[in-house]
Each structure stands twice: as structure tokens, then as C-alpha cells.
Amino acid sequence: MKKTILILTALCFILKPADAQYITQFKTGIFSGSNEGWLYNSTTNGYLTGLGIDQLTKYTYHFDADWTNREGGFNDSITNYQGNVSLLVNNLINSNQQVLLEREKIVRPAYGQQSDYQAEMTNPQNNYPGYGWQSRNGITYSEKWQDESVEGLKSGEPDNTGGWLLMNLYENGEQTNTPGHGNADINNMYPHQYYLSDNKLNNPTLSRWYVQPRMRISVSDAFGTNEPVCRVVVIPYDGDTTNTLKFDIFTNNFRDTNGNYNGQYIDKYYIGTVLRDLSIEGATLNRNNPISYDGRSENPTATQVDYRIYWYGQVKVWIDRVRVEDTWSYYLFNPELEDFIQKYNFVYWIKKAAREGIIKEFTPADHEYNQTPCIKELNRIIKSELASEPGMQFRL
Numbered sequence: 368m369k370k371t372i373l374i375l376t377a378l379c380f381i382l383k384p385a386d387a388q389y390i391t392q393f394k395t396g397i398f399s400g401s402n403e404g405w406l407y408n409s410t411t412n413g414y415l416t417g418l419g420i421d422q423l424t425k426y427t428y429h430f431d432a433d434w435t436n437r438e439g440g441f442n443d444s445i446t447n448y449q450g451n452v453s454l455l456v457n458n459l460i461n462s463n464q465q466v467l468l469e470r471e472k473i474v475r476p477a478y479g480q481q482s483d484y485q486a487e488m489t490n491p492q493n494n495y496p497g498y499g500w501q502s503r504n505g506i507t508y509s510e511k512w513q514d515e516s517v518e519g520l521k522s523g524e525p526d527n528t529g530g531w532l533l534m535n536l537y538e539n540g541e542q543t544n545t546p547g548h549g550n551a552d553i554n555n556m557y558p559h560q561y562y563l564s565d566n567k568l569n570n571p572t573l574s575r576w577y578v579q580p581r582m583r584i585s586v587s588d589a590f591g592t593n594e595p596v597c598r599v600v601v602i603p604y605d606g607d608t609t610n611t612l613k614f615d616i617f618t619n620n621f622r623d624t625n626g627n628y629n630g631q632y633i634d635k636y637y638i639g640t641v642l643r644d645l646s647i648e649g650a651t652l653n654r655n656n657p658i659s660y661d662g663r664s665e666n667p668t669a670t671q672v673d674y675r676i677y678w679y680g681q682v683k684v685w686i687d688r689v690r691v692e693d694t695w696s697y698y699l700f701n702p703e704l705e706d707f708i709q710k711y712n713f714v715y716w717i718k719k720a721a722r723e724g725i726i727k728e729f730t731p732a733d734h735e736y737n738q739t740p741c742i743k744e745l746n747r748i749i750k751s752e753l754a755s756e757p758g759m760q761f762r763l
Contacts (some may be wrong), residue, residue: 394421395420396421396422398424398425399424399426400426403425404443406459407449408458408705409461420624421464421465422464423466427471428440428471429471429474433448437451437455438452438468438583440471441472447515450531470721473720473745476711476713476717476741478695478738479693480541480741481693481737481738482498483690483738484499484536484689484691486500486503486519486672491537492537496736500534500536502534502535504530504642505521505532506521507519508520508622512583513630517685518687520686529677530679531676531690539673540620540670541735542565542693543653543656543664544664544735545662545664546564546657546658547566547662548561565652566649567649567693567694570648574648577690577691578599578674580688581634581687583685584682585609586630586631588618589622589628589630591618592678594679595679596616596617596618597684599616599645599674599689600613601613601647602674603652604653604654604655604672605655612647620643622637624639634690652672671720676689699714699741699744717745717749718752721749726749727749727753
């Protein structure tokens, strides 16, 4: 009989309507960490069987490279670890155990972080999540625009004076609650020190936060005299306003790489054919954030992180929201923007796993609230790929 494996990150029981046989739907299982040598021992597996254990759910190696070649890191070729994984699976299946394994290429994009802060939200302290600003200056609006319903905050008419439109973000700790990056001990016992980290491996390339205001201006302004529209100011954890990141967005930045703009809402801005980099390093955003033993912030409520928008008063602007997402989320939702520096190919690997019948749905063991959009997107990609393959047979 063909032996196969289902790759998941957490076990979900699906029970049939209660009847005399329902008890057979349950398994008695254990969870295992990564690189556990005893799992490869057939004698040990026999002991598990003797204890009545008939299922193993196993975490994988959560980094780029697995030097043991037992489970494989994100960048490892499957040929490096296929033999060891097959040995593990065969040993366990021969001991009548069901096996549920993670795969780093599938798990990683699901743990991207994305937060959409809504410009129209008033009284964010009374909302959950409180994704809004406590200081808002402008006009709250709701409109049907180009077949899209949008709520947001707009400036007044140009007055050559301007002022702050959005300040003092209420729910402002999602990018600083886990500043630990795990590079002191890559095999540390706290998985969230990497997967939930806001500063992964303290690496400026791998750990960036992309700040993306979604806005529109009039077509005439986009093709008129080039004027400053607004400034995006990023305040780090320590609140130091003398050393912040500032991005000025001009009217001609609304034109795409072909020089076109039809008045639509956008959150990517260009200088000619070059995409403007509106991102900040995870280490900079978490500047002076004290790290606890488990990678969490020792004082998470002290964060002064803010994403402010200053209006120059030159042209009218409509603001829908400000999206803040980390590198993993950014490239999951924007695979076309990957470059030669870092090639994740998240969408490629997700689709490949779906086509091969390895995965049909993804459910994480535990995650944070702002990782929900990536989990949802991963499942959307899986289901979309499966819909294009109606004759798919799952390897369960």
C-alpha cells in the first residue's frame, strides 16, 4: 500500500454525526519539536505504540537551513532531507501511527504580519481591534468609487497651509510586542521568538515593515504641476521624533510605471518606473525596546509607535487606510515585487503543494491577530488552485 503524508501545522478533528462508531474518529497523539533524534528510532516508536499513541504531530525546523538534513529549512532542496523524512514516516506508519508534519515553505508565509489601520475609525478605544488614530483632522466620508465602496478621511480643499491628518495610533503595539530575533540561539525553545518576531534575526533585508497609505487624488492633480501631497512619518518604539523615517509623496508618484493614473485608490507609489521604498527596518522600529527571556517585550505598553500623515495643503487627498506589513506578508500578497536579493516564491510553493495533493487547508497551532490575513490568503490560494484542478485526489 502506498505510504503518504499530509503536511499540516495543527491537527483538526472532523467528527461525523454521533453514532456507535464515532469513537473511532479520535486519535491519541503527541506533539514533537524539531530535530528530535529519538523519533528516528524504530524501538522508540514501538514504545509509543505500547502506550496506545497512534498519532504524531511534529513541528519542523523554522529557519533557512537545517544542517542536520532531517527536516529541511526554507532554502534547503528537498533532495537534502527527503530520505530522512521518508525514514521517519515509514517508521511511524509501520508502528500504526498517523503522521502530521509541517513544511517550512508552507508555514512561513502564513506567519506574515499585516495590519490595516482605518482612517475613518473614530473612538478606536471602543473598537476591537482598535485600528484607528486618536487624533484625526479632516472629513470622514463614505463613497462608491470605481465600483468600490470606501470609507475614509479626506482633507479639505487646498489652502497652502496643511496640517496633520492622522496622529496617535491607538492599537500601536503589533510591530513591537516581540522584538526578540533568536540569533543568539538559533535552536531556542521559544518558537515565537522567530515566527512571531518583529525583528527576525536582526536582519535588515529579511525583517522590514512596509508602510502603505491607500489614497487617491484627482486625475488633474496627478498630471498637473508636481506638488507634495502628504508626508508619512514613522515613529519608533522609543518615540524619538528627532530620528524618524519620513516619506514625502508627490502628485506624480501616483502614476504607474507606464505613466498612467485614472483616479483609483493605490498604495504603491512610483518615481518613474521605480517603486518607492516606504519601509523601515525591524530593528529601527524596535529601537530601545527591552527584550525579555522569551523574546517578548519587557514593557510592551510603553511603545510609542505611530504612523502619522501630514497634509501639505497643496492638493485634495482621500485616505482609505494605512497598511503596515512585514516582509513575509508583503511578498505573499505582492509576489510580482520580489527581486534578486530575496526570492521567497511563496505563491509558487503553496500552489505546488496544493497541486500535488499535499495540502487542502491550513490551520495554525497558534498565531497572533495580525497574522490572520496571511493565513486567510494562504487558504485562498490553496482553494483557488484546487478549483482549477477538479479531479484532484488528496493524499490523506
